[in-house]
Amino acid sequence: MTKHNKAYMFRLYPTDKQALLIHKTFGCVRFVYNKMLAERKETYETLKEDKEALKKAKHPTPAKYKKEVEWLKEVDSLALANAQLNLDKAYKAFFKGNAKFPKFKSKRHKQSYTTNLVNGNIELMDGHIKLPKLKMVKIKRHRQIPSDHKIKSCTISMTSSGRYYISILTEYEKEVKDKEIKNVVGLDFVMDGLFVDSETGKKANYPRFYRQMLDKLAIEQRKLSRKKKGSSNWNKQRIRVAKIQEKVANQRKNFLHHKSKELVSNYDAIVIEDLDMKGLAQALKFGKSVADNGWGIFTSFLQYKLKEQGKQLVKIDKWFPSTKTCSSCGSVREITLSERTYQCTCGLTLNRDYNSALNIKKEGMRLLAQLPNVDIKLNFNQWGFSFIPH
Structure with a gap:
């Protein structure tokens, strides 16, 4: 034990x-x-x-x-x-x-x-x-x-x-025994919905709690800025602002707990990209949106919940071209941020995030097959893989 x-x-x-x-x-x-x-x-x-x-x-x-x-x-x-x-x-x-x-x-x-x-x-x-x-x-x-x-x-x-x-x-x-891997899902991070999964192609529909509360928070913060710092009224207003921020944080954690529990219950392995969220927020100037999603908290929830059940969390390299690769034929092409649909010469036409999630799942399955002492029962031929799993 x-x-x-x-x-x-x-x-x-x-x-x-x-x-x-x-x-x-x-x-x-x-x-x-x-x-x-x-x-x-x-x-x-x-x-x-x-x-x-x-x-x-x-x-x-x-x-x-x-x-x-x-x-x-x-x-x-x-x-x-x-x-x-x-x-x-x-x-x-x-x-x-x-x-x-x-x-x-x-x-x-x-x-x-x-x-x-x-x-x-x-x-x-x-x-x-x-x-x-x-x-x-x-x-x-x-x-x-x-x-x-x-x-x-x-x-x-x-x-x-x-x-x-x-x-x-x-x-x-x-005694936590490693589960036999039968069901795998790939998750592609998206700014406006937390993730798109490889099974349904649908978003997690994260409610964006911070954005919902932004107007109310701005009003209370303006009131706080007009009060004398350290005074009794300033402290009362500071607590009002803090309560709004804590409510948002609690709503976010509650949603992420439920969503991660749902995924862990349905899948034996979950594949995600090993993203640098701080760098992403700074590079694209989407700091508020990135922070509101709570992707870092979400991945930590996934990790410990999967570990408790002997399941796997697979992180693929952040430089893996999941967005540029065709999930059908495997060809790679450049794609701009404004293109929301991935179109390939092989005839594939697919939502870019769904296409990316499928590629993340494929790469995760490839990495899983290379791990020692991992029992995998998957049909790899359907993905066009040439290797034999352990």
């Missing part, structure tokens, strides 16, 4: 006293993180020429600051310990060349802290959750956590609109 992790997010409803302690913990975690980072930065600047001395250098811990600052003792000690672990991860990522040098956290940074399960200090009950220092906090459990899932840690966070959430990380044991 293999161990797996899964997180469940719920809404929290703390009392005023509990909310005050949560805010204190946010501040203490930020304070400890920044103090440790400042000392590490000083050590790094002093010893960066001597790598051996830098490796052996001792780093500060939250216990050191507790002796100096009394109010650090008021909050959960595990939250402070996790701040140290987060800084350690950031440093390791920097030295491996995977990230930039860690930055100091400001009050505008995401407000959150993580605590761990130790000696039954975290416990889920009917309508409440027991947490270190906070004790019993009201929780809205819109879904049940399976009984075989053991709680490992909890992350408490607050959104810009002042709502509190808890992400419960669980661990469970499950």
Whole structure:
């Protein structure tokens, strides 16, 4: 049996006293993180020429600051310990060349802290959750956590609109066997509908929630810009704007969750292009449309849901000429952005996005056939492939 992790997010409803302690913990975690980072930065600047001395250098811990600052003792000690672990991860990522040098956290940074399960200090009950220092906090459990899932840690966070959430990380044991691949679908990213699939040629019909809310958001943002920054009225208006933005984000996530679940339920392998969405948004000046679709979130949802069921997500190279290639005869020709129909000398006339989705599926099937230990039961001859699957 293999161990797996899964997180469940719920809404929290703390009392005023509990909310005050949560805010204190946010501040203490930020304070400890920044103090440790400042000392590490000083050590790094002093010893960066001597790598051996830098490796052996001792780093500060939250216990050191507790002796100096009394109010650090008021909050959960595990939250402070996790701040140290987060800084350690950031440093390791920097030295491996995977990230930039860690930055100091400001009050505008995401407000959150993580605590761990130790000696039954975290416990889920009917309508409440027991947490270190906070004790019993009201929780809205819109879904049940399976009984075989053991709680490992909890992350408490607050959104810009002042709502509190808890992400419960669980661990469970499950033997995930690779599924026999029978049904494959190719998805071609489109700006105005999320994707076109290779089976029906239809768009996902993403509702474009951000565009729907754009006029209302613009009105509220203009009101915010006319108020004195930092004033009571400015803060009230800031929360109104934040609530609109959060509603859009929640609507988007809900749609993407349902759409990804539908695809994962119906197919054994899903093929997509490995697109650079940031570069695409900048190059075509379609930043709002690209961000509204949430393609990056959608692909991450597909990935973990497919993995849970032993299914495959195949990413083909972004330079693969899916749009330029004829899905019938395989010939390649140049096609402009304004051409919405692909016409080939072989007689094929097809919507360009549907044609692209078919090509993505074909390339994905070719890549799947080259993977070791993947059981594939497909009729490859119908696609004109000359290779034999493993």
